[in-house]
Amino acid sequence: MPTDPIRVKQIDHLTLVVKDLERSRQFYVDVLGMQVVPRPAFSFPGLWFQAGSTLIHLILEHPESGPAFTFIPENALVSRTRHFAFEVDNALAAQARLQELGIEIIAGPKRRPDGPIQLCVFDPDQNVVELFSF
Structure with missing residues (x-):
């Protein structure tokens, strides 16, 4: 059944x-x-x-x-490994603000195949955080 x-x-x-x-x-x-x-x-x-x-x-x-630190192998592309994503108003404006704050952008910005612009940063515990906008 x-x-x-x-x-x-x-x-x-x-x-x-x-x-x-x-x-x-x-x-x-x-x-x-x-x-x-x-x-x-x-x-x-x-x-x-x-x-x-x-x-x-x-x-x-x-x-x-369990441990706080997230291990990502050296050869992994951060946008293709464990991560979570937040939609933001404007990914390029987010990029500028992150740069002002001295936060390293570890991937992007780039356009995803479905249209949005995405970029990735690490949080303080090496979690990959994607920020994207349409």
């Missing part, structure tokens, strides 16, 4: 393990403009941010979380 597949409505949140909550807060709030939102009283330190309709959950690295 066939059953219907589970229907995913949207991504609710993305969780990242980080080494330094304040350094990561500066990146996600001061650089990317996300808003800090209330977080339940978990037994471990962390922060939550709002990014459009998605939440970003940060957990401070601890013995039960």
